Amino acid sequence: xxxxxxxxxxxxxxxxxxxxxxxxxxxxxxxxxxxxxxxxxxxxxxxxxxxxxxxxxxxxxxxxxxxxxxxxxxxxxxxxxxxxxxxxxxxxxxxxxxxxxxxxxxxxxxxxxxxxxxxxxxxxxxxxxxxxxxxxxxxxxxxxxxxxxxxxxxxxxxxxxxxxxxxxxxxxxxxxxxxxxxxxxxxxxxxxxxxxxxxxxxxxxxxxxxxxxxxxxxxxxxxxxxxxxxxxxxxxxxxxxxxxxxxxxxxxxxxxxxxxxxxxxxxxxxxxxxxxxxxxxxxxxxxxxxxxxxxxxxxxxxxxxxxxxxxxxxxxxxxxxxxxxxxxxxxxxxxxxxxxxxxxxxxxxxxxxxxxxxxxxxxxxxxxxxxxxxxxxxxxxxxxxxxxxxxxxxxxxxxxxxxxxxxxxxxxxxxxxxxxxxxxxxxxxxxxxxxxxxxxxxxxxxxxxxxxxxxxxxxxxxxxxxxxxxxxxxxxxxxxxxxxxxxxxxxxxxxxxxxxxxxxxxxxxxxxxxxxxxxxxxxxxxxxxxxxxxxxxxxxxxxxxxxxxxxxxxxxxxxxxxxxxxxxxxxxxxxxxxxxxxxxxxxxxxxxxxxxxxxxxxxxxxxxxxxxxxxxxxxxxxxxxxxxxxxxxxxxxxxxxxxxxxxxxxxxxxxxxxxxxxxxxxxxxxxxxxxxxxxxxxxxxxxxxxxxxxxxxxxxxxxxxxxxxxxxxxxxxxxxxxxxxxxxxxxxxxxxxxxx
Amino acid sequence: xxxxxxxxxxxxxxxxxxxxxxxxxxxxxxxxxxxxxxxxxxxxxxxxxxxxxxxxxxxxxxxxxxxxxxxxxxxxxxxxxxxxxxxxxxxxxxxxxxxxxxxxxxxxxxxxxxxxxxxxxxxxxxxxxxxxxxxxxxxxxxxxxxxxxxxxxxxxxxxxxxxxxxxxxxxxxxxxxxxxxxxxxxxxxxxxxxxxxxxxxxxxxxxxxxxxxxxxxxxxxxxxxxxxx
Numbered sequence: 001x002x003x004x005x006x007x008x009x010x011x012x013x014x015x016x017x018x019x020x021x022x023x024x025x026x027x028x029x030x031x032x033x034x035x036x037x038x039x040x041x042x043x044x045x046x047x048x049x050x051x052x053x054x055x056x057x058x059x060x061x062x063x064x065x066x067x068x069x070x071x072x073x074x075x076x077x078x079x080x081x082x083x084x085x086x087x088x089x090x091x092x093x094x095x096x097x098x099x100x101x102x103x104x105x106x107x108x109x110x111x112x113x114x115x116x117x118x119x120x121x122x123x124x125x126x127x128x129x130x131x132x133x134x135x136x137x138x139x140x141x142x143x144x145x146x147x148x149x150x151x152x153x154x155x156x157x158x159x160x161x162x163x164x165x166x167x168x169x170x171x172x173x174x175x176x177x178x179x180x181x182x183x184x185x186x187x188x189x190x191x192x193x194x195x196x197x198x199x200x201x202x203x204x205x206x207x208x209x210x211x212x213x214x215x216x217x218x219x220x221x222x223x224x225x226x227x228x229x230x231x232x233x234x235x236x237x238x239x240x241x242x243x244x245x246x247x248x249x250x251x252x253x254x255x256x257x258x259x260x261x262x263x264x265x266x267x268x269x270x271x272x273x274x275x276x277x278x279x280x281x282x283x284x285x286x287x288x289x290x291x292x293x294x295x296x297x298x299x300x301x302x303x304x305x306x307x308x309x310x311x312x313x314x315x316x317x318x319x320x321x322x323x324x325x326x327x328x329x330x331x332x333x334x335x336x337x338x339x340x341x342x343x344x345x346x347x348x349x350x351x352x353x354x355x356x357x358x359x360x361x362x363x364x365x366x367x368x369x370x371x372x373x374x375x376x377x378x379x380x381x382x383x384x385x386x387x388x389x390x391x392x393x394x395x396x397x398x399x400x401x402x403x404x405x406x407x408x409x410x411x412x413x414x415x416x417x418x419x420x421x422x423x424x425x426x427x428x429x430x431x432x433x434x435x436x437x438x439x440x441x442x443x444x445x446x447x448x449x450x451x452x453x454x455x456x457x458x459x460x461x462x463x464x465x466x467x468x469x470x471x472x473x474x475x476x477x478x479x480x481x482x483x484x485x486x487x488x489x490x491x492x493x494x495x496x497x498x499x500x501x502x503x504x505x506x507x508x509x510x511x512x513x514x515x516x517x518x519x520x521x522x523x524x525x526x527x528x529x530x531x532x533x534x535x536x537x538x539x540x541x542x543x544x545x546x547x548x549x550x551x552x553x554x555x556x557x558x559x560x561x562x563x564x565x566x567x568x569x570x571x572x573x574x575x576x577x578x579x580x581x582x583x584x585x586x587x588x589x590x591x592x593x594x595x596x597x598x599x600x601x602x603x604x605x606x607x608x609x610x611x612x613x614x615x616x617x618x619x620x621x622x623x624x625x626x627x628x629x630x631x632x633x634x635x636x637x638x639x640x641x642x643x644x645x646x647x648x649x650x651x652x653x654x655x656x657x658x659x660x661x662x663x664x665x666x667x668x669x670x671x672x673x674x675x676x677x678x679x680x681x682x683x684x685x686x687x688x689x690x691x692x693x694x695x696x697x698x699x700x701x702x703x704x705x706x707x708x709x710x711x712x713x714x715x716x717x718x719x720x721x722x723x724x725x726x727x728x729x730x731x732x733x734x735x736x737x738x739x740x
Numbered sequence: 741x742x743x744x745x746x747x748x749x750x751x752x753x754x755x756x757x758x759x760x761x762x763x764x765x766x767x768x769x770x771x772x773x774x775x776x777x778x779x780x781x782x783x784x785x786x787x788x789x790x791x792x793x794x795x796x797x798x799x800x801x802x803x804x805x806x807x808x809x810x811x812x813x814x815x816x817x818x819x820x821x822x823x824x825x826x827x828x829x830x831x832x833x834x835x836x837x838x839x840x841x842x843x844x845x846x847x848x849x850x851x852x853x854x855x856x857x858x859x860x861x862x863x864x865x866x867x868x869x870x871x872x873x874x875x876x877x878x879x880x881x882x883x884x885x886x887x888x889x890x891x892x893x894x895x896x897x898x899x900x901x902x903x904x905x906x907x908x909x910x911x912x913x914x915x916x917x918x919x920x921x922x923x924x925x926x927x928x929x930x931x932x933x934x935x936x937x938x939x940x941x942x943x944x945x946x947x948x949x950x951x952x953x954x955x956x957x958x959x960x961x962x963x964x965x966x967x968x969x
Contacts, residue, residue: 250794428852
């Protein structure tokens, strides 16, 4: 056994201390085996965060490996800081979504703000200029006493950070459900643009090359953040407020500009942001990725507070920091850039051939860990799981028809689930950079690739009530819905990032939800040729033993080669004809209609026929790209009638719809959530040809009405002015927030 | 028309302003860093939007004391033209080049949406391409756009035709509902007595192409070409 470094001989590593660090007996035994001796306190801290669920993916790895991750346009899939895809002309889109759930519940403003900051760094550390922020938010029931406070704080935090750094927040989704009462979900996504020959990776190389620390100073904030994100909540979790980091978007903006300036030179060997587990994970990932050692002198780390210990420095999650390996002799040149931007720049160590992470502090070695086994031999669990039995089918006639269709539509569109989100997105600068060509409120957000005809379409989606009722179908649907939303604006869906939010994986039924959702996602990704290129897993979203609805949030990205072909959901002129693409069976199981009208969530979710999704979507996209379509909207939550109402609102135009449902009862026709459907608004002279082409391709397409007037008319059962619809649609959220 | 865009740390609409000026005037503006002590000889200096110095102190207060601002003030004192959009407007009031102050929005929330503006005075180098009383659409995106000035200053601004843009409704009425931030008299933009310094909260540089949702911002730049070329 080699000699234990001297510095920590005064701290005895007891069983209780090991347990406090969240390491199981087996994990600690593995740690002893890797070191060949008892760890120092600093080393124990490093093992603890590296092997936390948050950093090691120990419960999820086995299943994540089964997801499709390749396609000819994928440049870098999972394993890098973010996924990278080819969009032609030597350009690449770099994107990822990540959770910041636990901190956001404890301190909503800072939790959400630092979630945005963290995901921005994951993207620009690879050489991209961030061009769009998105998010996926889940809150508890509106009646829950904390919901207003959390909604208000999270939205303000997302805006506060994104607005200041000057990256537009172009869209997202927001759900309310009691399963999130004690565990809200804040998933932030960023999309960046880079040149393919200027993509930066984290694998370090070059023995003797300097290791540079840049950005904010290190403080005591966020120590054990990754560990907190790997445990369930209890009543006293709010006492963990000190483990929530504080964001500084001003420094982030400077860091973006300084890093991009440095990246335009040839000085960088490798670069990595300091995210969860800060200096620890960044240095271990860089060293192990390159198969080299790192020797760091912690005395050189810029510190915000006095008397910080090596343990605190290695576990701090202070924000806005990066680690860079430079080519030798370029330090002064690089420092000049960071000086210009008033950012700290410190040489804190060098690359060695030892393969170890060796930390010295005040002249003594305080940690000396082989990085390869620390990173690669981390525990991997095959947790027991029980298949979630899909709920039985529920027939439409088992769900009561409304007494009044008009009131039913108003109840739906004025509910927290479907009301206008303008109160939220008006607090986000969604136009800065001046390339936002589809604003929040559409099917997908669209931003132009600056200075080109190209544009990127982005959508975040998941229907947790489907995932709860049937994880496999729910997993499929989440992927398919982003694909459909991207298609609906005319873009070609290319790849996804996922943010998998679940309860405690040590419970077999929760693990079963996870495995089921992954299975559904896998099938959808395969059939739609739509691989996963990056992602994040957030487990232990439980409070006092109650888990959230399974929520695999998907962030999809697509490309419009000619942005002028983009359509929105707003019909452009009176007289346009409305076409329904896809089959309507009137599926009301697990529907929003049930939730809103009956307050229950029963039955199986709609089946996702992936072949139909692909066929219908490819057809719709081709028609849009050929210039045949004036407006397009996918049909999702709330069904056909809600989708029509949303189109009428977007255009501020009325529409008259006559649709014969045959055997399908009218309320199921109106509010059923059958998948793979779109509504197209097309110039009258193009309708017949389009229907003919659809039918020739075996796709269900029919004329259901026309645009015009200032009322929405649906068969004989509903006649409603667009203004009344608007008042109700826009009313709920501002009213709700006012009462708070 | 030769122009310069000043960049402060955490300016973030600098690129948008540069893009608009280049596209519309045909000349790429000079980009001037806040610590520079010289500005090239130009017809127009633009202070762009953003969060200079993070807006951690009063918005624009730090930027107003940047080294380059001495040169901006000299340029303005010589009668040179200066525009400040959003954070740039806040910098102009902090330097005293324009009167009044921009306080936190009255609902205390950031607001980003399209608003209607009435062109109250089209006899300026920045508005001559608009019709008198024309109502245009322009996006706002700010947390601190609530224009305030004392009664005497407001009266002078109104009497001298120095309120250039006002928030109005679809009918051109300056209603409370049309005002996104609580500004006095629905003021969205004002001009100096010599009509060479204009500050406004809305962002005309974000609305110069149909794809951006409209082109009502074009007139702002075309006016300058008319007046300054």
